[in-house]
Amino acid sequence: xxxxxxxxxxxxxxxxxxxxxxxxxxxxxxxxxxxIVSTINGTNEQIKQNLIGSGNNAVEVSLxxxxxxxxxxxxxxxxxxxxxxxxxREKILGFDEVxxxxxxxxxxxxxxxxxxxxxxxxxxxxxxxxxxxxYGYTVREGRSFSQEDLTGYKKVVLLDDQAAKTxxxxxxxxGKTLEIQGEPFVVIGVAVQSSSFQPVINSIExxxxxxxxxTSGNLYIPYTCWxxxxxxxxxxxxxxxxxxxxxxxxxxxxTADYLNEQVKNSNNIKYKSSDLLEQAKNLQxxxxxxxxxxxxxxxxxxxVGGIGVMNIMLVSVTERTREIGLKKALGxxxxxxxxxxxxxxxxxxxxxxxxxxxxxxxxxQLVSRMAEIPIAISFPAAGIAVVFxxxxxxxxxILPSVKAANLNPIDALxxx
Amino acid sequence: MILQLEHIYxxxxxxxLVVPVLKxxxxxxxxxxxxxxxxxxxxxxxxxxxxxxxxDVPTSGSxxxxxxxxxxxNDRALAKIRNSSIGFVFQSFNLLPxxxxxxNVMLPLLYGGVGARERRRRAEEALEKVGLKxxxxxLPTQLSGGQKQRVAIARAIVTRPKLLxxxxxxxxxxxxxxxxxxELFAQLNExxxxxxxxxxxxxxxxxxxKRVVFIRDGxxxxxxxVLYAPASSYEAYDDSDEEDLYEDDPEEDDPNxxxxxxxxxxDYDPEVSEEDFDExxxxxxxxxxxxxxxxxxx
Numbered sequence: 001x002x003x004x005x006x007x008x009x010x011x012x013x014x015x016x017x018x019x020x021x022x023x024x025x026x027x028x029x030x031x032x033x034x035x036i037v038s039t040i041n042g043t044n045e046q047i048k049q050n051l052i053g054s055g056n057n058a059v060e061v062s063l064x065x066x067x068x069x070x071x072x073x074x075x076x077x078x079x080x081x082x083x084x085x086x087x088x089r090e091k092i093l094g095f096d097e098v099x100x101x102x103x104x105x106x107x108x109x110x111x112x113x114x115x116x117x118x119x120x121x122x123x124x125x126x127x128x129x130x131x132x133x134x135y136g137y138t139v140r141e142g143r144s145f146s147q148e149d150l151t152g153y154k155k156v157v158l159l160d161d162q163a164a165k166t167x168x169x170x171x172x173x174x175g176k177t178l179e180i181q182g183e184p185f186v187v188i189g190v191a192v193q194s195s196s197f198q199p200v201i202n203s204i205e206x207x208x209x210x211x212x213x214x215t216s217g218n219l220y221i222p223y224t225c226w227x228x229x230x231x232x233x234x235x236x237x238x239x240x241x242x243x244x245x246x247x248x249x250x251x252x253x254x255t256a257d258y259l260n261e262q263v264k265n266s267n268n269i270k271y272k273s274s275d276l277l278e279q280a281k282n283l284q285x286x287x288x289x290x291x292x293x294x295x296x297x298x299x300x301x302x303x304v305g306g307i308g309v310m311n312i313m314l315v316s317v318t319e320r321t322r323e324i325g326l327k328k329a330l331g332x333x334x335x336x337x338x339x340x341x342x343x344x345x346x347x348x349x350x351x352x353x354x355x356x357x358x359x360x361x362x363x364x365q366l367v368s369r370m371a372e373i374p375i376a377i378s379f380p381a382a383g384i385a386v387v388f389x390x391x392x393x394x395x396x397x398i399l400p401s402v403k404a405a406n407l408n409p410i411d412a413l414x415x416x
Numbered sequence: 417m418i419l420q421l422e423h424i425y426x427x428x429x430x431x432x433l434v435v436p437v438l439k440x441x442x443x444x445x446x447x448x449x450x451x452x453x454x455x456x457x458x459x460x461x462x463x464x465x466x467x468x469x470x471x472d473v474p475t476s477g478s479x480x481x482x483x484x485x486x487x488x489x490n491d492r493a494l495a496k497i498r499n500s501s502i503g504f505v506f507q508s509f510n511l512l513p514x515x516x517x518x519x520n521v522m523l524p525l526l527y528g529g530v531g532a533r534e535r536r537r538r539a540e541e542a543l544e545k546v547g548l549k550x551x552x553x554x555l556p557t558q559l560s561g562g563q564k565q566r567v568a569i570a571r572a573i574v575t576r577p578k579l580l581x582x583x584x585x586x587x588x589x590x591x592x593x594x595x596x597x598x599e600l601f602a603q604l605n606e607x608x609x610x611x612x613x614x615x616x617x618x619x620x621x622x623x624x625x626k627r628v629v630f631i632r633d634g635x636x637x638x639x640x641x642v643l644y645a646p647a648s649s650y651e652a653y654d655d656s657d658e659e660d661l662y663e664d665d666p667e668e669d670d671p672n673x674x675x676x677x678x679x680x681x682x683d684y685d686p687e688v689s690e691e692d693f694d695e696x697x698x699x700x701x702x703x704x705x706x707x708x709x710x711x712x713x714x
Contacts, residue, residue, distance in 0.1 A: 003526060010514055326510045329471060330571070331499020331527040333492045409471045413510070 004340050008347035011316075019348060022312045025305020026352030026392065027359055030385045032298035034360025035367060037381045040291045042374035057099075057245055058134055059252035061259065062237040064272040072234055073107055080264035081235040089130075091258060092240060097251035099243050102130035103236035105226045112219060113179040114167040122163060122216045124180065126226035132158075132191055134241045142174045142189025149188075150222045157185040163217025164190045178219075181229040185221060238271070249273075302389070305352070306396040313345050313400035317407075324404050325412025338405040345397025346390050353389025357382045417483065418578055418611050419445035419468065424477035426463055437463045438474070439634040447578075450605040450612045452625035460634040461615050462583065468613060469502055469581045470494045482578055499527050503572030507584040509564045511556040517543065517567045518552040524575045542570040546600060562593025569600060573610070580604065582614040586621055598624050 012019040063070040063078065070078060084103050092101045105126035112119040125131065129144050139158070149156050157178060164173050173187045226234065238259065242251035252273025259271040317324070324337055361377055368375040426438040437460045445451055455461040466472045467479065470486065473494075479486050481501060489497070498504075503524075511520045521539040530538070543549045546566040548559075556564055565585060572580055582601070586594035598621065604610045605626075614625060622628050630637040 014514060322510065323512060326506075326512070327523070327527075328495065329469070329498060329504050330524045331495050331497075331575075333495040333527075335492075336527065410466050413471070413506070 004343040005347060007340060008344040011344055012348060012351070018312065022308055023305075023348060023352030023355065025301060025308045026349050026389050027305075027356040029298050029301035029305050030353050030356025030389055031359035031363055032301065033295055034357050034377075034382060034385055035363040036291050036294045036298065038360070038364035038375040038377050039367065039373055040288055041376035041378050041381075042368070044288075045376045046374045057242040057248055058239055059242060059248050059255070059273050060237065060239045061252055061255045061271050061273045063235065063269055065267060065269045070269055071108075073230075077231065077234055078265055078269045079267070081269060082262050083233050084236050084238070084259070088259075092238070092255050095251065095254045095258075097242050097247040097254065098240045100130065100134045100241040101255070102127060102134045102239050103223070104131050104239065105223060105230070105234055105236055107230070110219070111179075111181050112167070114176070117167055117169075119163060119166055119219070120216055122166075123218045125218060125220045126223040126229075127220055128223055131220070131239065134239050135193065137191040137193055139189045140192045141172075142187070144189060144191070145220075145222055150224050153224050153228070154222060155183060155185045155225055155228070156188045156222065158189045158191050158220040159187060160218045160220075161190060161192045163219055166217050180219065180221070183229060191220070302392060306349070306392045309345055309349055309393060310396040310399060313341060313397055314403065316344075317341065317400045317404040320404075321407060321412045324407050325409045325414075328407070328409035329413060334405040337407075338401045341401035341404045342394055342397045345401070346393035349393030349396075350386060350390040353386040356389065357385050360385075417444055418447045418449075418481070419443070419613070420480040420483075421468070422478045422480075424464075424467060424474045424479065426460075426467060426472075427475045437634050438467070441477070441631075441634070441636045443629065443636060445579075445611060445613065447611055448605070448609045450601070450626040451614070452622035452628045453613060453615045453631060454617060454619070454622045454628055455631035456617060459631045461617075461631045463634075464631060465581060465583055465613070465615050468579075469504060470498050495527075499524055500575060501578045503575065503577040503580045505565070505568050505572050505580065505582040505585045507587040509556070509561075509568045509588070511564055511567060511571075513556055516553050516555055517548060517559065517570075520556070520567055521552075521571045521574050524571060528575060538574055539570070542574040543567070545573070546570045560593070561589050562596055565589060565593065565597050566600065569597070569604075573604065578611060580610050580612045582612065584616055585614065586616075586618070594621075 063081065065075075065078075072078075089101050089103065092098055107124045109121050110119070110124035112122070112124070128150060132139075132144060137160070140161075142158075144158065145156070148154065157180065159167070159173060167173065167178065168176065173190060176187050178185050178187060221229075223236075238255060240251050240255050242248040256271040256273045263270060327337060361382075364375045364377065367373060421441055421443040424438055424441040425436065428435045428437055441464060453461050453464065463472075467474050473487070481497065486494070486497060511517075512523070515523075518536070518539055521542055522535045525535040525538060540549060540552065543552050546569050548563060548566055548570065551559065551563065556567070559567065565588075569585075572582075580601075585601070586597055589597065601612055601614070602624065605612050612625075614621075616622050630639070
């Protein structure tokens with residue numbers, strides 16, 4: 001075996017130009033595949049990283065009627081859905097995958113005025129400090145909710161950066177009064193999402209995925225004040241933070257299942273988790289399926305390369321007919337001749353595969369520099385590529401090797 | 417009895433036409449014999465050697481090597497017998513061009529499954545026997561024709577075979593190198609008791625063997641048939657007649673093409689080289705193996 005490998009390298013080295021040209025098909029095919037896979041991996045890796053950034057592994061669990069989010073401002077309080085208590089929160093926190101949990105009420109496009117300036121769109125949340133914690137908000141100016149705010153039904157409000165800019169374009173919002181749903185609220189602070197939680201935006205698709213729910217701003221008031229503005233006994237939405245990105249789906253599912261145990265509704269109203277991981281997976285699948293096509297095209301190059309190898313091996317067998325005949329005369333059995341040529345083909349294509357991997361990594365680096373596409377080189381993929389090219393050598397080497405092994409020693413010796 | 421051929425027939429089929437090449441050949445060779453097989457081109461002598469050397473099987477007849485019937489053996493078994501029992505010496509040396517003399521000599525031991533260290537030891541020993549130990553690292557291209565043939569002989573004897581088969585061993589050599597090779601054969605036969613069967617159509621070479629048998633039109637004669645043949649049939653046997661055969665196949669002039677392109681031609685005695693051409697031309701025109709000469713054009 002080692003003798004065969006040594007012989008193969010000797011043979012390849014003796015015909016450097018021919019060997020290189022033969023390998024070229026394999027090199028191009030493998031390089032293309034490695035470059036494409038690196039790009040796919042890079043994009044997927046980035047999507048995943050963005051997820052961790054954007055939501056801090058947050059999974060929202062909210063009420064749905066069939067496939068549509070249940071809007072209490074239009075549909076009223078759903079039947080048989082209880083208001084959640086601190087006991088429920090503790091229960092949810094008890095799940096292995098859950099790190100933090102918060103309850104909140106939400107209204108889209110609330111009526112909010114600062115003098116004649118209004119907040120168009122945006123969200124109003126009735127919640128507590130847990131919510132800020134789950135989403136990774138820190139209070140940049142002022143303070144967060146105090147215990148007294150919550151128990152004393154204090155009409156105070158926290159703004160996010162966006163809302164602060166919209167409502168107070170030229171003044172410090174702290175201590176100022178806002179009119180929310182006709183009631184006066186005092187601004188106690190401005191909260192911002194810490195920068196490590198900001199997603200990386202490279203394309204318009206990224207923007208829609210991560211920034212789509214970014215509106216003209218969010219306002220947060222103590223959940224105890226919610227009935228003052230809206231109605232009593234509104235069931236809350238839940239947001240949980242999973243321990244890791246991979247646990248997001250499970251954390252959301254467990255929470256929803258727990259909450260649904262308490263729901264007794266005949267109109268198909270249920271808690272459902274909507275996590276970014278799933279959205280990202282869909283996105284990843286979309287980008288993979290286009291790249292899958294590219295991989296198929298690159299595979300054609302491998303096929304062509306394999307045929308090239310077969311062709312050259314056939315030439316080599318013809319050239320070395322005398323050598324084969326001699327070896328047979330000296331007592332080399334068929335299997336040995338077969339092994340020699342199969343090894344030679346496999347060494348040739350493995351070498352091509354190895355060079356292809358290197359070229360592919362180089363190509364991926366080049367593409368990533370020029371087009372600013374993130375790449376991630378996968379070492380298992382590189383290993384598979386080399387093994388695969390070796391297989392190509394063996395498969396396309398079979399025909400020439402069998403031909404060599406079946407040569408009649410006399411005819412082979414007489415061959416001039 | 418090391419070699420026992422009984423009623424060997426060999427037919428070749430060419431264009432659906434059966435060409436009988438060997439007709440009822442029976443031959444016994446004792447252990448330690450030095451036999452020359454002589455015959456003109458087309459007589460079937462190469463075919464006979466191919467059969468003795470297990471490179472092909474006879475159409476009918478039985479063949480015993482060291483008392484063992486070798487009929488009906490499969491490819492693997494024949495390869496094993498070739499490897500362990502027979503050493504081949506060819507007219508055109510057939511050394512692997514990219515391997516050193518030592519590596520060439522080690523090759524049969526590799527197929528015989530001998531360990532690396534033992535391979536090297538035995539190959540060096542064989543090269544020492546042929547007087548080329550100091551050149552064992554040389555590539556065939558760096559050796560003269562005579563040296564190449566001696567490396568080939570070392571390769572043939574390295575497995576300590578029962579039988580050494582030589583096909584025109586001096587055919588591609590100048591007279592000095594040829595003499596050296598013949599001396600080596602004599603030494604191997606006398607000192608080591610090796611059985612040698614040598615094919616030649618050169619009377620002077622054949623005369624150095626202990627026994628000469630003749631083959632003509634596929635039949636074996638134990639006395640020179642030419643001496644008793646009518647004058648007309650003598651023509652084909654005559655050296656002067658082979659001029660024609662050479663003209664039939666002028667491309668076949670370099671028997672060493674396989675080994676190297678730049679053969680050290682200065683080693684050749686110009687007067688002898690003419691004869692070399694003749695011999696090779698004669699050999700290439702062998703009608704006893706039609707496929708062989710056809711394939712030469714490919």
